[in-house]
Amino acid sequence: MxxxxxxxxxxxxxxxxxxxxLAQKNDAESLKRSIEQESKKVEAQRSQIGVLTKQERELHGQLAASEKRVNSLESEVAAAERELTAVEKRQQDILAEHGRIEKRRAELQRELAGIMETIWPLHLENTTNRLKGLDSWEDADRRFTWLAALYAAGSERMDELAERTSALATNLAEQDRVKAEAEKKLALVNTRKDQLLNEKLALAREIQKIRAEKLSQEEELKRILATVESLKYRLSLLTSRKIAxxxxxxxxxxxxxxxxxxxxxxxxxxxxxxxxxxxxxxxxxxxxxxxxxxxxxxxxxxxxxxxxxxxxxxxxxxxxxxxxxxxxxxxxxxxxxxxxxxxxxxxxxxxxxxxxxxxxxxxxxxxxxxx
Known part of the structure; x- marks a missing residue:
């Protein structure tokens, strides 16, 4: 067409x-005052963000130091856990030795009981009959030699039984000591772990707090800057009605x-x-x-x-x-x-x-x- x-x-x-x-002078002056007020807010907000940035830098310094302590603490925890593992292994060895001593003690008791079963009737017979029934000195010598051997074997078993019993008592005492040491090490490890966890949690909370506050301040700054730009645009529209x-x-x-x-x-x-x-x-x-x-x-x-x-x-x-x-x-x-x-x-x-x-x-x- x-x-x-x-x-x-x-x-x-x-x-x-x-x-x-014509441009509306009163509205323009009002917008100028608003822009000045918002600009002051911008400066105040930037100053606050600067303070938060400084705090954040300091926090990062504290974080580095804390991480160093954390690494040291983790090393101590690892060392304590290794010691605890060694103690637990020693405790298992002592328990195994305890089992062997108990087994040998039971064997000695059975051997001693057998010897006593043999010696006791002979001892009673000798006490009652003295040397009756002996045909010669050779028989008497053989009987005394045999009995002496039995008494010696019984005495040896008694000594070994006493030694094993003493060793068992010592072993049990060592077992109690090792157990107490293991429990102490375990408590130390748990305490160290709790300290590590608490330190990390405290650090995480502090980081989260400072970052959240800074983010809030930055968002507020963006809002104020957007308001300033909007006011400037409105002012330009009021002060210039030229379409160009x-x-x-x-x-x-x-x-x-x-x-x-x-x-x-x-x-x-x-x-x-x-x-x-x-x-x-x-x-x-x-x-x-x-x-x-x-x-x-x-x-x-x-x-x-x-x-x-x-x-x-x-x-x-x-x-x-x-x-x-x-x-x-x-x-x-x-x-x-x-x-x-x-x-x-x-x-x-x-x-x-x-x-x-x-x-x-x-x-x-x-x-x-x-x-």
């Missing part, structure tokens, strides 16, 4: 345009999908952007301006044209109806009307152009980036 009527209409309307509204000062940051006139893109090389050339919208979707002003057209233009349906000063115009076409009137001053983001049928989209939408004098400019260079 031809764009000539639109260009002619814009050229005619340029002579009817009035200057844009906001190139690349203008809001989109409607929230919808881009269906037709700016393309001067197309046939016919496309000098604006077509946005697909739901029926009744609001259409908003991209900047401050004055309504210089609110009527039907051939080929564009219901059209609103705003003059923004410095020979800048914005056009909003295919509206079902408008909410403004001729000569009205409008604010940025103010609703101008609602989307109507857009023939090229076979549905509802908005055709938008941004012009400087009679020349269309690429709206994608002026509007904010789409998310």
């Amino acid at each position: 031809s764009r000539t009527p639109l260009i002619l209409a814009i050229l005619v309307l340029a002579f009817m345009a009035a200057a844009p509204a 000062d906001h190139k690349g940051r203008l809001p989109w006139p409607a929230d919808g999908a881009v269906a037709i893109r700016y393309n001067l090389n197309a046939n016919p050339p496309v000098r604006g952007v077509g946005i697909r919208l739901a029926e009744g979707a609001p259409v908003k002003a991209v900047s401050w301006g004055k309504v210089v057209h609110d009527d039907v233009l051939r080929g564009f349906g219901k059209v609103i044209i705003l003059f923004h000063g410095d020979n800048f115009y914005s056009l909003y076409a295919y509206l079902s109806h408008s909410n403004v009137r001729m000569g009205q001053d409008v604010e940025k983001d103010e609703v101008l009307g609602v989307a109507g049928p857009y023939p090229d989209l076979k549905g509802h939408g908005l055709y938008f152009e941004l012009r400087r004098q009679e020349k269309a400019v690429n709206p994608f260079e002026w509007l904010s980036a789409r998310k």
